[in-house]
Amino acid sequence: MLSLPPRTQAVLEFFFTSTGRASFAPSSENAADVAVFDVDTVESMQRWNDFHARTSKPGIALSVTPHQIDGAVWVQKPVTPAALLAAAASLNAGKWYRADGSGTASAKPAAEPASVKPNFDRFIASAPVQAPPPPAPPAVEPPRAPARPDFGGLMRQVLSTPAEPTAASGVAVPAPVPVAAAQVAAPEHTPSAATSAVAEGARSGVETASTTTAAEPAHGAVEHGAHGGEPGHPAHPEPHLDVSELEKQDEALLCGTREDVSAVQLASDTNLRYDPNQYLIAALKEAYLVSAKWRVPTQFETSAGVIVVDTLQNLVYMDFDEAQLTPMYRQRMAKRPKTRVVSAGDFAKMRPRFETQGAVVRADSLLWRAAMLTAEGRLPSGVSPDRPIYLKQWPNMTRLQRTPHSLRIAAAWAIKGASIEATARLLNIPQRHVFAFYNAALELDLVTEDGSHIHRARSNKGPRNRGLLTRLFNWLGK
């Protein structure tokens, strides 16, 4: 930092030792890779000119108004952590302004998330903040570009082509940038709750809507308004991915595309109904329930191979590629395979085969998803859309595929109960979303028409602030 105003220096020193420590490491002028200077301060500009002429190294230019300065990335004052991190990413990518127009230049200000911009100055402690001794400049590693979720993998599974390995979403973190620091004594930084000396945490991760891994079935937050995370700071341009289009495809697979129908039509049209007992899901559910009841693994045979369900570990083992299951979900079975208990000895002999030639996946996730793929937007035969539905317990929603409005439906059925038809109407959501949730919860044995446990557990609660709850809910869903 080159002759920065004391207040700016204090802010940056605090930032470099807290939120920004992964991206910045203060160092002496001789060892620095980047200089931070204040365009609005004469002495700082002079020192920058000397530094840049001597070393040709880049810098971060701080000023109130935009500037195109040769060799520098401009950051607007008041400085924010997000802008500094973005500047670090630009520097790592070699994107600074070049007066001769060579290379990749960026005269635009460091990008920030579109949110309330905090004024860093508000968080400065009254006492001068002293920086710790400048550490040795760390080795600069090329940042790892974040991988994108492979919705194409899901489509390939559906179309019975071999699933390609998919990458989990990653985080691109700018490599630490050694920064020329003014020579200061080695102080202690003492955080204090009273001074609120904190910086905005800039989240530089990408939490995408759906992540498919080789080990687990696709687990996605398809629920509208329930996506977490913010865009990160990739070092290299990423190809554009139409996430919304892929989400729609996933939703169509799990919920179907049928528009709402009347109660009369639902009761009379057999195309809107299916019998789960005629499909593989029935065998999976039986194996799941038997395993849960007797606390032992259970197995059954399919045309593709053997499936073992172990609810104690919440795992399903198969000695074939999991991708073969998806088309099997939709095939009517002439006869349901028989479920039998697996002895410990037999299971130990089978395990190497599962782990080397087949797949091991979460049992609850598999059943949940299998139920929706089997139903294809229909309701099971014999289920009345007018009778109240309750949940025995909330599904484990952090690990199950979330379809649109699934959390709201879970809440409605866990807290109060409601019929399928009323749920769609009261929540003002498409019936197919309610059907999908119902089918999935049914196969995990979470659904009941007995609401006595809810009535017993209900007690008087204090008054609610619906406005606050709604605002916070929507904030979390961003």
Next chain:
Amino acid sequence: MSHKDHKIIFTGPVGAGKTTCIKSISDIEPITTEEEASDMTTRRKPNTTVALDYGMIRLGPNEKVHLYGTPGQERFNFMWDILTKGGIGLILLLDNTRPDPFQDMRFYVNAFRGFIDNTRMVVGITQMDNQRTPTIEEYVAQLKELNLAAPVYEIDGRKREDVSTLVQSLLLSLDPGI
């Protein structure tokens, strides 16, 4: 213009992930008051929260939700009543690798029973990838014995989405109509 302040309480035993969870959803860099653990806590982690963790969510220019993480050791339980006063609800985090997580759950449910009865609670189970039992169903059964019904989720406190789902479920438990 008046300021509106609300709070959500994170509690649970030492090492369950309170600090990490708050960090995942806080709008600000959380304030933690960690010290080197001096007691049996050292067996689980080198540092531990001795006062409380603090994070914050900004809903708007004049509205904040304060996130408080209670210290895990029982000797700081005098702070719990103070912290819960006026709170929206409770997030109980349990570490599945602890020797007796059910005992942990019973302890914290009893300690915060009045607050839970007047608001709502959700339960997040951490470290399930390292220790698969007890299962979620077993936790639910234990809650039933305590005459409670609450969402119980497997979570990774480092994942914002997991913590966000936990809090969203707390809010929906309070009012399914939001």
